[in-house]
Amino acid sequence: MAAIDVPIKVRWADLDAYGHVNNAAMLTLLEEVRIAVFWHGAGLDNTDGGFGVDGESATFIARQEIEYLKPVLYPQEPIPVRTWVSRMGGASVDIDYVIDAADGTPAVQARTVVVLMDTASMKPRRLTEAEREQLGRISDEPLTFRRS
Amino acid sequence: MAAIDVPIKVRWADLDAYGHVNNAAMLTLLEEVRIAVFWHGAGLDNTDGGFGVDGESATFIARQEIEYLKPVLYPQEPIPVRTWVSRMGGASVDIDYVIDAADGTPAVQARTVVVLMDTASMKPRRLTEAEREQLGRISDEPLTFRRS
Amino acid sequence: MAAIDVPIKVRWADLDAYGHVNNAAMLTLLEEVRIAVFWHGAGLDNTDGGFGVDGESATFIARQEIEYLKPVLYPQEPIPVRTWVSRMGGASVDIDYVIDAADGTPAVQARTVVVLMDTASMKPRRLTEAEREQLGRISDEPLTFRRS
Amino acid sequence: MAAIDVPIKVRWADLDAYGHVNNAAMLTLLEEVRIAVFWHGAGLDNTDGGFGVDGESATFIARQEIEYLKPVLYPQEPIPVRTWVSRMGGASVDIDYVIDAADGTPAVQARTVVVLMDTASMKPRRLTEAEREQLGRISDEPLTFRRS
Numbered sequence: 001m002a003a004i005d006v007p008i009k010v011r012w013a014d015l016d017a018y019g020h021v022n023n024a025a026m027l028t029l030l031e032e033v034r035i036a037v038f039w040h041g042a043g044l045d046n047t048d049g050g051f052g053v054d055g056e057s058a059t060f061i062a063r064q065e066i067e068y069l070k071p072v073l074y075p076q077e078p079i080p081v082r083t084w085v086s087r088m089g090g091a092s093v094d095i096d097y098v099i100d101a102a103d104g105t106p107a108v109q110a111r112t113v114v115v116l117m118d119t120a121s122m123k124p125r126r127l128t129e130a131e132r133e134q135l136g137r138i139s140d141e142p143l144t145f146r147r148s
Numbered sequence: 149m150a151a152i153d154v155p156i157k158v159r160w161a162d163l164d165a166y167g168h169v170n171n172a173a174m175l176t177l178l179e180e181v182r183i184a185v186f187w188h189g190a191g192l193d194n195t196d197g198g199f200g201v202d203g204e205s206a207t208f209i210a211r212q213e214i215e216y217l218k219p220v221l222y223p224q225e226p227i228p229v230r231t232w233v234s235r236m237g238g239a240s241v242d243i244d245y246v247i248d249a250a251d252g253t254p255a256v257q258a259r260t261v262v263v264l265m266d267t268a269s270m271k272p273r274r275l276t277e278a279e280r281e282q283l284g285r286i287s288d289e290p291l292t293f294r295r296s
Numbered sequence: 297m298a299a300i301d302v303p304i305k306v307r308w309a310d311l312d313a314y315g316h317v318n319n320a321a322m323l324t325l326l327e328e329v330r331i332a333v334f335w336h337g338a339g340l341d342n343t344d345g346g347f348g349v350d351g352e353s354a355t356f357i358a359r360q361e362i363e364y365l366k367p368v369l370y371p372q373e374p375i376p377v378r379t380w381v382s383r384m385g386g387a388s389v390d391i392d393y394v395i396d397a398a399d400g401t402p403a404v405q406a407r408t409v410v411v412l413m414d415t416a417s418m419k420p421r422r423l424t425e426a427e428r429e430q431l432g433r434i435s436d437e438p439l440t441f442r443r444s
Numbered sequence: 445m446a447a448i449d450v451p452i453k454v455r456w457a458d459l460d461a462y463g464h465v466n467n468a469a470m471l472t473l474l475e476e477v478r479i480a481v482f483w484h485g486a487g488l489d490n491t492d493g494g495f496g497v498d499g500e501s502a503t504f505i506a507r508q509e510i511e512y513l514k515p516v517l518y519p520q521e522p523i524p525v526r527t528w529v530s531r532m533g534g535a536s537v538d539i540d541y542v543i544d545a546a547d548g549t550p551a552v553q554a555r556t557v558v559v560l561m562d563t564a565s566m567k568p569r570r571l572t573e574a575e576r577e578q579l580g581r582i583s584d585e586p587l588t589f590r591r592s
Contacts, residue, residue: 027172323468
């Protein structure tokens with residue numbers, strides 16, 4: 001019942017002409033975080049055949065919200081992205097993320113609303129009980145945006 | 149006193165493995181819209197020396213919010229991005245955008261909070277009266293997000 | 297029987313932390329050039345049902361070669377990419393490109409070897425006579441690389 | 445005196461609409477390989493103050509050559525990029541790379557010509573003896589391109 005740290009490698013090509021990670025590239029980093037969680041089960045426990053996005057399910061990004069509080073520079077090592085589930089709806093999940101600056105205060109805060117889709121019908125489908133139980137392992141309170 | 153259409157070329161590389169414009173790439177398209185407005189004066193009237201981001205000013209993206217309502221496919225021609233100023237603060241501006249789907253209903257709705265910075269001090273600076281007058285030419289009511 | 301100029305918009309996100317168009321982003325610009333030629337018939341004459349990549353054909357990039365002679369900065373307007381067919385093989389075509397610097401000398405020279413594929417079999421297929429005639433309209437001598 | 449394997453994470457956003465790593469994205473992967481070697485000393489021995497690109501030196505990409513022999517799909521784990529120095533000139537170095545397909549045969553072969561620049565003068569500068577010694581540790585025979 002807690003956020004997890006997902007390590008993501010920033011690339012030099014993510015930097016813009018100011019030498020900071022570009023605002024759009026930041027969403028690509030968060031995409032890699034979601035892949036780690038939903039496809040590869042980071043922080044979850046897939047051994048019981050629960051949550052996982054396979055050929056029968058897909059995810060659709062319905063909404064994103066991101067605050068840029070401080071510039072993120074190029075780090076040599078992968079950066080830890082603090083990641084958790086902040087809401088579970090019938091067919092959707094909110095994922096919250098925080099990337100810290102070097103001084104330990106947040107540089108970026110973000111939220112993605114992910115809708116689970118049935119790939120056959122391409123319609124939203126409900127979360128199963130097994131999925132709720134698995135996502136519960138990385139659930140926590142929603143973050144507070146500064147300017148929402 | 150109205151929104152403008154800024155034509156932006158989608159690239160094939162913006163598509164993801166589903167054949168849709170990727171969620172992060174969408175923010176790159178909106179970045180090009182802002183460049184057209186702030187740097188090149190699309191919809192503004194720069195002849196009186198008013199608004200414009202030159203060597204003395206820079207813009208910092210403080211926040212973005214984006215809703216993906218329908219997939220955007222690869223179009224041959226540049227797509228019109230409906231763009232307007234939905235709020236002017238002391239040192240910041242909200243830019244709202246809508247990209248329509250082929251059927252004329254919104255496929256994407258977004259908002260960027262842009263903070264004006266003084267490049268010498270790298271601190272926020274107030275909008276001038278000339279800038280407010282210019283941005284007023286492309287001002288309109290804030291859009292309504294579906295899920296905020 | 298001559299090269300054509302294909303206008304391509306550089307994006308701010310194509311710049312790297314040095315403020316130059318990134319070396320990999322340059323290949324994305326050339327990809328857009330090929331799409332203009334092969335999919336949309338830039339410089340060709342598609343009215344007789346000749347060359348064109350539709351659902352029955354696809355292109356596979358077999359090889360690329362690119363020389364960076366001068367940095368390419370961010371231009372407001374689309375840049376003309378001089379483009380021509382420098383070789384026609386049985387099932388493949390060489391496309392040559394030059395992007396000029398502001399002083400009119402080449403900043404970038406490149407070549408892509410494109411193989412035509414049959415989408416049903418996903419095997420290379422031979423160029424038709426109609427395609428050879430069409431590509432002949434934008435054919436010219438191969439460029440000379442400085443360091444090959 | 446041998447090639448090294450540099451592990452590079454492919455991102456989902458590197459895939460194109462065919463589900464393969466995009467041809468231009470491949471050069472971004474190779475950029476990350478060079479950063480690992482030149483900036484962070486992968487395979488080299490920087491303890492004696494030898495090779496390294498710091499504030500006094502920069503690298504300029506003069507030329508790239510890349511062959512795409514098989515599609516590269518999305519792998520969960522970082523892929524090993526076999527990397528070595530195949531030529532040392534007065535002020536430039538050739539870096540060769542091979543990425544293998546799942547069957548162990550090459551999917552991609554590439555070469556980058558890197559020129560060392562003095563950042564003060566922005567002119568090419570000669571490799572030092574210490575740098576030659578260090579780069580010698582990852583030197584090997586040039587690869588053979590299939591179509592050069």
